Amino acid sequence: MVAVVRVRGTVNVTKEVATTLSKLRLLRANSMTLVRLTPSIDGMLKKAKDYLMWGRIDKNTLRLLLLKRGRLPGNRRLSDENLSKFTRYNSLDELVEAVWASDSPSQVLKPIKPVFRLTPPKGGFKKSVKKHVKKGGVLGDWGDRINTILKRMI
Structure with missing residues (x-):
């Protein structure tokens, strides 16, 4: 990636x-x-x-990036509560693993804003x-x- x-x-x-x-x-x-x-x-x-x-x-920089600069619609941060509400992932670590293993990061990050x-x-x-x-x-x-x-x- x-x-x-x-x-x-x-x-x-x-x-x-x-x-x-x-x-x-x-x-x-x-x-x-x-x-x-x-x-x-x-x-x-x-x-x-x-x-x-x-x-x-x-992977460590990706996790830090999603934690600090990742945003959901409405400029919401990527907390575990917001992730479970708006995405199919329950925690940030699950999301990082899915993005890391995926061939298309934009598809995994679908509800998350694509630009940091x-x-x-x-x-x-x-x-x-x-x-x-x-x-x-x-x-x-x-x-x-x-x-x-x-x-x-x-």
Whole structure:
């Protein structure tokens, strides 16, 4: 499972890239979504690489993300009571296991809002948001290292 975070804003975005970002549901800076890496998603990430960072999320970060930033309709938090009322899962741990085992996280997270609104990272981005990871920036594929920056953004 891959976490995709939009790092840059909306100014001077080409129409083609804006369409790609809207298909990923990333309309604002510091918003995040979960996707499975398929060839079509990989192409979308490469097309919008100048505005995104992405990488493989681990189970602990996924649990923390759902606990702190997951929302149900009406901006309700993902408490055990709300989960049992609005979803078929009775606890957050059940939901995390189902999302982790699923091929389609959006289907498992159906009543939950698909976009997570994150804050800018605590301490700021340590590198430029205009350069790619390989050139000393934050854009592009982070791999497993994305979990450290996601924990600072949650």
